[in-house]
Amino acid sequence: MKLQEHLAGHEPELRDLVLKIGESGKKIHRGFASRQSVSNTQNVYGETQMALDKWADQVLIDDLRASGLVRHLASEEQPDVLEFEGAKADYGITQDPLDGSSLIGVNLAVGTIIGIFKGSVLVPGREMVGAMYILYGPLTTLTYCLRKGVHEFVLDDNGDYVLQKENIRIPDGKIFAPGALRKNYLFGHMKWIEALEAEGYKIRFSGSFVADVHQILHKGGVFTYPGYVGKEGGKLRLLFEGNPMGFIVEQAGGATSDGRMSLLDIEPDGVAHRVPIYVGGKKEIDLIHKFNSEV
Numbered sequence: 195m196k197l198q199e200h201l202a203g204h205e206p207e208l209r210d211l212v213l214k215i216g217e218s219g220k221k222i223h224r225g226f227a228s229r230q231s232v233s234n235t236q237n238v239y240g241e242t243q244m245a246l247d248k249w250a251d252q253v254l255i256d257d258l259r260a261s262g263l264v265r266h267l268a269s270e271e272q273p274d275v276l277e278f279e280g281a282k283a284d285y286g287i288t289q290d291p292l293d294g295s296s297l298i299g300v301n302l303a304v305g306t307i308i309g310i311f312k313g314s315v316l317v318p319g320r321e322m323v324g325a326m327y328i329l330y331g332p333l334t335t336l337t338y339c340l341r342k343g344v345h346e347f348v349l350d351d352n353g354d355y356v357l358q359k360e361n362i363r364i365p366d367g368k369i370f371a372p373g374a375l376r377k378n379y380l381f382g383h384m385k386w387i388e389a390l391e392a393e394g395y396k397i398r399f400s401g402s403f404v405a406d407v408h409q410i411l412h413k414g415g416v417f418t419y420p421g422y423v424g425k426e427g428g429k430l431r432l433l434f435e436g437n438p439m440g441f442i443v444e445q446a447g448g449a450t451s452d453g454r455m456s457l458l459d460i461e462p463d464g465v466a467h468r469v470p471i472y473v474g475g476k477k478e479i480d481l482i483h484k485f486n487s488e489v
């Protein structure tokens with residue numbers, strides 16, 4: 195089944211929005227080979243931008259502006275929320291155009307992460323109407339959730355997104371993807387990591403958040419980029435990374451946390467809000483809450 199048919203039961207504007215983003219994803223998928231250089235700029239977080247980061251950002255901005263469906267757009271590569279005057283619908287989008295882009299030079303999987311809101315994007319993630327990500331690996335896949343299950347499509351040789359897996363549920367699994375340096379772990383986090391290791395969890399951390407969470411969604415376990423000594427507020431971004439991927443994992447039966455509460459209940463203090471991130475199975479998230487409540 196093609197993506198368009200699968201979206202048939204949804205409101206037409208929302209369906210068109212997911213399809214438009216899918217089309218932007220196809221353009222990004224085709225753009226990798228010719229845009230491998232590093233640009234001479236940094237984003238607002240001080241990260242070196244790749245030519246592809248900036249180009250993918252512009253592809254999405256141009257396509258979403260032209261769609262007439264989006265009024266507010268926040269991007270990891272932009273300092274402020276963009277406003278599109280005259281849009282016929284009132285959707286708000288958060289976009290990380292190319293997450294994991296430090297891996298472009300070594301040809302590992304990267305992806306586009308999207309959050310979809312009705313109206314403003316500066317509200318808790320719990321208010322999202324949907325989220326999706328496009329993963330550019332050996333296959334290009336599109337995973338979407340509009341509050342009716344999590345579904346995955348693969349881009350086929352004809353350029354169509356074709357259903358690969360419907361109603362994905364996160365299984366039990368024993369892998370973990372732990373970001374940051376062990377020497378800087380905070381006390382509760384260290385105890386939690388030791389407990390996972392004692393249970394036989396294996397490390398799988400690529401440096402691409404979207405790819406690592408995708409793996410956890412399919413194999414179980416937990417991703418974390420915690421707060422740590424010197425950066426207690428964490429590294430990853432609530433709006434662009436934590437919320438959309440967290441929304442998908444929660445809808446697939448998993449859980450999220452900043453170490454104490456669901457990411458989706460956090461009130462953002464601005465577009466650049468960073469947060470400690472835990473995304474994965476309920477039992478792993480319950481366990482970090484237990485260790486953090488003891489400190």
Ligand code: F6P
Pocket residue numbers: 293294295296373374401402403404419430
């Ligand atoms: O977007 C930030 C990001 O590249 C994530 O995709 C990834 O999980 C993380 O940073 C990797 O950070 P580090 O290089 O500190 O391991």
Ligand code: MN
Pocket residue numbers: 270290292293294403435
């Ligand atoms: Mn990112």
